[in-house]
Amino acid sequence: MTDIQAQPLRPSYERALVTSRYGFLLVQLVLLAIAIFSIGVAISIGQVHIPLGDSFRILVYKLSGIEIGDIPALLQGQGANIIWNIRFPRVLLALLIGAGLSLCGTIMQAAVQNPLADPYILGVSSGATLGATFAIMIGFGSIGFLSQMGVAFGAFAGAFGAAMMVMVLAGLGGKMSSVKLVLSGMVINALCTAFANFIIYLANNTEGIRTVTFWTMGSLAAAKWDKLPLVAIVMGLAVLFFLLQSRILNTMLMGDEAAVTLGINLSAYRRLYLLLTAIVTGVLVASCGMIGFVGLIIPHLIRGLVGSDHRRLLPTSIWIGGIFLVWTDLLARVLIPKVELPIGIITALIGGPLFMYMLIKKGYSFGGK
Amino acid sequence: MELNVRDLSVSLGGASIVNKISLQVQEKKFVGLLGPNGCGKSTLLKSIYKVIKPDEGQVHLSGTDLLKSSPKAVSQLMGVVGQFNDLSFDFTVREMVMMGRTPHKKLLDADNAADFRIVDEAIRKVGLEAYSSRSYLSLSGGEKQRVILARALAQQPQFLVLDEPTNHLDVKYQLQILNIVRSLNIGVLAALHDLSLAAKYCDYLYLIKKGKVAARGEPKEVLTRERIADVFEVECEIYDIPVTGGLGIAYLASK
Numbered sequence: 098m099t100d101i102q103a104q105p106l107r108p109s110y111e112r113a114l115v116t117s118r119y120g121f122l123l124v125q126l127v128l129l130a131i132a133i134f135s136i137g138v139a140i141s142i143g144q145v146h147i148p149l150g151d152s153f154r155i156l157v158y159k160l161s162g163i164e165i166g167d168i169p170a171l172l173q174g175q176g177a178n179i180i181w182n183i184r185f186p187r188v189l190l191a192l193l194i195g196a197g198l199s200l201c202g203t204i205m206q207a208a209v210q211n212p213l214a215d216p217y218i219l220g221v222s223s224g225a226t227l228g229a230t231f232a233i234m235i236g237f238g239s240i241g242f243l244s245q246m247g248v249a250f251g252a253f254a255g256a257f258g259a260a261m262m263v264m265v266l267a268g269l270g271g272k273m274s275s276v277k278l279v280l281s282g283m284v285i286n287a288l289c290t291a292f293a294n295f296i297i298y299l300a301n302n303t304e305g306i307r308t309v310t311f312w313t314m315g316s317l318a319a320a321k322w323d324k325l326p327l328v329a330i331v332m333g334l335a336v337l338f339f340l341l342q343s344r345i346l347n348t349m350l351m352g353d354e355a356a357v358t359l360g361i362n363l364s365a366y367r368r369l370y371l372l373l374t375a376i377v378t379g380v381l382v383a384s385c386g387m388i389g390f391v392g393l394i395i396p397h398l399i400r401g402l403v404g405s406d407h408r409r410l411l412p413t414s415i416w417i418g419g420i421f422l423v424w425t426d427l428l429a430r431v432l433i434p435k436v437e438l439p440i441g442i443i444t445a446l447i448g449g450p451l452f453m454y455m456l457i458k459k460g461y462s463f464g465g466k
Numbered sequence: 467m468e469l470n471v472r473d474l475s476v477s478l479g480g481a482s483i484v485n486k487i488s489l490q491v492q493e494k495k496f497v498g499l500l501g502p503n504g505c506g507k508s509t510l511l512k513s514i515y516k517v518i519k520p521d522e523g524q525v526h527l528s529g530t531d532l533l534k535s536s537p538k539a540v541s542q543l544m545g546v547v548g549q550f551n552d553l554s555f556d557f558t559v560r561e562m563v564m565m566g567r568t569p570h571k572k573l574l575d576a577d578n579a580a581d582f583r584i585v586d587e588a589i590r591k592v593g594l595e596a597y598s599s600r601s602y603l604s605l606s607g608g609e610k611q612r613v614i615l616a617r618a619l620a621q622q623p624q625f626l627v628l629d630e631p632t633n634h635l636d637v638k639y640q641l642q643i644l645n646i647v648r649s650l651n652i653g654v655l656a657a658l659h660d661l662s663l664a665a666k667y668c669d670y671l672y673l674i675k676k677g678k679v680a681a682r683g684e685p686k687e688v689l690t691r692e693r694i695a696d697v698f699e700v701e702c703e704i705y706d707i708p709v710t711g712g713l714g715i716a717y718l719a720s721k
Contacts, residue, residue, distance in 0.1 A: 211554060212555065341573055342573075344573065350553060350554065350557070351553070351565060352550065352551075354550065355551065357516055358516075358517075358618075359568045359569060360538035360542070400555065400556075404556075405555045405557050
């Protein structure tokens with residue numbers, strides 16, 4: 098065919114740095130370096146300022162046993178304790194949560210083929226709120242370990258339960274289409290919110306209401322070493338699994354019918370992905386409450402940079418999501434002296450304008466036309 | 467590859483859409499499905515390419531039982547250009563065409579030099595070389611359709627199913643798409659809506675009415691004044707086009 102009459106009207110979308118294999122590897126290494134640098138900065142800044150060099154030496158010593166300079170003297174000070182027992186686990190948790198939210202957001206957007214999807218779309222947010230509200234206001238009483246786990250368990254159970262109900266509801270009466278999933282999510286959201294409000298209204302417990310409100314705004318303040326392994330293991334497995342699914346995720350974006358003609362029966366995969374993201378999101382919500390915007394905006398941001406191919410999109414948005422949350426958590430800690438802001442406020446304050454910029458900017462259309 | 471469809475019946479939501487249709491596409495033949503909107507053409511095609519489960523019947527592509535094979539096995543043999551190709555997320559043209567390699571890939575396989583060669587060749591065949599790094603969603607309808615065709619070509623299919631591939635296209639692109647398809651020299655089953663185009667390109671036609679085969683044969687046998695009046699409910703005259711010797715259809719008025 099010799100009838101290409103016009104050159105492309107818009108600028109070429111070639112992204113050499115991210116499409117060539119080595120360029121992409123380089124980008125990943127740079128992101129790793131940025132992540133390490135961000136962790137370093139985040140553990141040094143706070144109410145007590147610790148020089149970057151000192152915190153680096155403490156970390157290296159704690160992690161590998163290598164002594165750089167006068168370690169015993171450093172360990173004597175309060176810095177070592179703050180860094181190792183308070184800030185480092187918190188920063189690591191932020192990295193994991195950010196990466197997880199951004200991973201789940203990317204998967205959800207592909208699974209329901211909707212650019213508005215985020216990790217909380219399948220009723221997870223209100224389900225978790227309902228569970229947490231129940232735990233805070235009524236409690237699990239004396240049911241052994243449940244009273245220990247309390248809010249975290251309530252949030253996980255609520256999130257997971259809501260997601261399961263959405264999937265069952267969307268699957269009733271035939272095929273589980275993405276429209277049915279989104280609508281079922283809205284219905285379950287409304288119901289869970291109603292129940293949660295009902296509990297709050299009847300309980301008439303001012304202290305409890307405050308706790309619930311803070312919970313829904315998210316916080317990493319409760320991060321401790323013993324909370325990390327569960328989140329780390331769940332995240333590690335999820336990242337590993339989904340990185341291997343990139344090809345299937347790509348065909349998912351082609352739509353159900355086209356995917357079948359490319360040899361992939363989507364409905365089974367969609368079910369599996371939704372189930373897994375529900376578990377991961379449940380664990381994330383249980384450990385830090387609700388942190389909005391990250392799972393919605395990071396995948397879009399990265400799509401604008403590296404394109405929709407999940408082989409590049411997934412690893413990049415996992416890194417950026419983690420790094421983003423490390424910095425927002427830092428802001429939440431230091432923005433107002435002696436006050437710890439809920440991190441959800443910061444993510445929305447940064448995420449909102451960023452989203453506006455993307456809406457205004459040309460060249461990225463959120464999947465629309 | 468020979469396609470054999472035997473006694474295929476499909477019902478959707480309780481209504482019978484396709485009623486015991488049998489058809490055959492012989493080695494390297496271009497076979498057209500014609501019929502008014504809602505006659506069951508698309509449903510028939512969808513059950514051949516496994517999007518809809520038929521109630522009964524058999525579909526064989528040479529030795530392969532399509533209804534009993536996995537989608538992956540089928541997609542290695544058969545390419546499909548469907549009607550709905552809207553995306554919720556954007557890809558470049560090259561990325562879209564590269565998806566056509568999916569059937570031949572294991573989960574962890576990377577795209578290799580051979581894949582890139584096949585993809586570039588497919589893009590060249592549809593004449594979109596200059597567009598390969600363009601965003602798919604920024605393309606016009608005709609260009610999009612050519613990308614989807616290129617994706618099907620990248621599957622290196624031995625059989626092609628087309629569901630109204632020239633819908634919404636300018637005459638030029640209608641001809642272009644059908645020319646490309648015919649030049650592949652593989653078996654093709656295509657639902658078409660333009661009778662003159664069908665007459666020009668198809669070796670054999672099936673005329674479908676209300677889920678049943680109303681007529682079959684070579685274009686000149688099938689496309690008669692009486693049949694078109696019966697199936698499409700329009701009056702027309704059939705004539706030989708003086709310049710090309712092809713089959714001309716002049717529509718008069720609806721019944």
